[in-house]
Amino acid sequence: MTAWLLDPGVLHLNHGSFGATPAAVLEAQQRIQERIELNPTQFFLEGEYQERLDQTRRAVARFVGADEAGLVFVTNATAGVNGVLRSLEPSLKPGDEILVTDHEYNACANAAVVSASRAGAVVTTAQVPFPLEHRRDVVDAVLAAVTDRTRVLLIDAVTSATGLVLPVAELAAQLEPDVRVLVDAAHAPGMIDFDVARLGASYVTANCHKWMCSAKGAAFLWVRPDRRDDVYPAVISHGYNGGWPSAGGHLHAQFDWTGTHDPSAWLTIPDALAAVEAMHPDGWPGVRSAIRELCLRGRDVLIEALSIEPSAPADMIGAIASVPLPSAAHSGSAIFDPLMGALRDRHGIEVPVFTWPAPPDRVLRISAHLYNQPGDYDRLAEALAAELGA
Numbered sequence: 438m439t440a441w442l443l444d445p446g447v448l449h450l451n452h453g454s455f456g457a458t459p460a461a462v463l464e465a466q467q468r469i470q471e472r473i474e475l476n477p478t479q480f481f482l483e484g485e486y487q488e489r490l491d492q493t494r495r496a497v498a499r500f501v502g503a504d505e506a507g508l509v510f511v512t513n514a515t516a517g518v519n520g521v522l523r524s525l526e527p528s529l530k531p532g533d534e535i536l537v538t539d540h541e542y543n544a545c546a547n548a549a550v551v552s553a554s555r556a557g558a559v560v561t562t563a564q565v566p567f568p569l570e571h572r573r574d575v576v577d578a579v580l581a582a583v584t585d586r587t588r589v590l591l592i593d594a595v596t597s598a599t600g601l602v603l604p605v606a607e608l609a610a611q612l613e614p615d616v617r618v619l620v621d622a623a624h625a626p627g628m629i630d631f632d633v634a635r636l637g638a639s640y641v642t643a644n645c646h647k648w649m650c651s652a653k654g655a656a657f658l659w660v661r662p663d664r665r666d667d668v669y670p671a672v673i674s675h676g677y678n679g680g681w682p683s684a685g686g687h688l689h690a691q692f693d694w695t696g697t698h699d700p701s702a703w704l705t706i707p708d709a710l711a712a713v714e715a716m717h718p719d720g721w722p723g724v725r726s727a728i729r730e731l732c733l734r735g736r737d738v739l740i741e742a743l744s745i746e747p748s749a750p751a752d753m754i755g756a757i758a759s760v761p762l763p764s765a766a767h768s769g770s771a772i773f774d775p776l777m778g779a780l781r782d783r784h785g786i787e788v789p790v791f792t793w794p795a796p797p798d799r800v801l802r803i804s805a806h807l808y809n810q811p812g813d814y815d816r817l818a819e820a821l822a823a824e825l826g827a
């Protein structure tokens with residue numbers, strides 16, 4: 438537990454929302470910040486920033502199966518999705534469709550709405566069942582919503598509220614190149630076996646601050662070679678007219694500098710990869726399988742306690758899993774159910790409870806990381822029994 442700074446008085450079952458960063462990585466981040474502050478002008482303008490960024494890019498590219506020319510850093514997956522969608526706006530015509538699913542992360546679905554409206558296009562929504570029995574249910578639901586006006590599919594590799602690993606490679610294989618597939622893989626790297634280039638999508642963005650455990654504000658965008666020259670960040674800076682000289686080609690020139698910011702979160706990624714790898718005798722593959730097994734065990738505990746059936750097959754579960762809860766008249770936000778606050782305040786458990794727009798009305802999502810124990814989920818089941826009167 439001392440490897441992490443998490444409050445020992447709280448049961449943390451929400452790695453999925455914001456990740457958690459090992460203490461060693463935060464120490465590395467502070468050393469980077471101190472190095473920058475010794476001489477910011479020298480750090481940014483005389484090559485050290487670019488050199489460290491390129492080293493970090495090499496490490497991330499290796500970890501996620503990407504080539505370096507196609508990989509750039511953004512502060513979070515939301516920024517990656519926004520950059521791609523804004524870049525696509527000029528190619529959209531009135532009546533064209535951007536397809537999302539009803540499991541799409543709210544912020545990114547909003548980005549699709551805004552880009553579509555700027556271009557006179559529309560957002561259409563595939564209704565993916567939840568609970569579901571087979572990954573085929575997702576493929577069928579998405580393909581049923583594709584029309585001859587569909588230009589872009591925005592799809593999550595792992596969904597947020599419902600915690601499902603979606604068959605994105607299967608969908609890309611059926612839809613590309615007519616429909617450009619933008620994969621929001623916010624949760625994928627570090628959680629599931631994940632190889633960017635093999636997905637077959639045009640664009641993949643993912644967070645490093647969730648399951649790769651870097652400092653917060655670190656994510657990447659990868660673009661397939663044939664799409665690279667048309668992609669720009671949501672914030673245009675010097676690179677647009679060659680003002681940020683780059684040996685790495687168009688994408689690097691556009692994204693490597695988007696204005697002054699603290700790059701230390703990006704530059705901690707190699708430290709995070711090494712720190713988490715060292716936490717398991719089998720390195721990253723061992724980490725991924727340990728946290729998945731823990732999550733599946735936690736899900737089993739909840740399924741039994743709530744007397745329900747699994748909401749999805751085990752092959753659609755990584756290290757987050759959602760269970761439907763009995764309906765309640767809720768007065769919470771559009772996203773979170775008040776039960777989340779009750780579990781925090783009365784039981785010391787941090788776990789998200791999302792409102793869901795169709796039955797089952799609300800879902801509880803557990804996460805598992807190396808700081809979690811099997812007994813954590815028993816404690817959650819007891820707290821749920823107390824709150825739900827089960």
Ligand SMILES: Cc1ncc(COP(=O)(O)O)c(C=O)c1O
Nearest residue numbers: 454513514515542593597621623
């Ligand atoms: C599927 C999905 N996409 C995007 C995000 C947004 O991540 P960020 O806030 O780091 O941009 C999340 C966050 O949980 C997510 O679950």
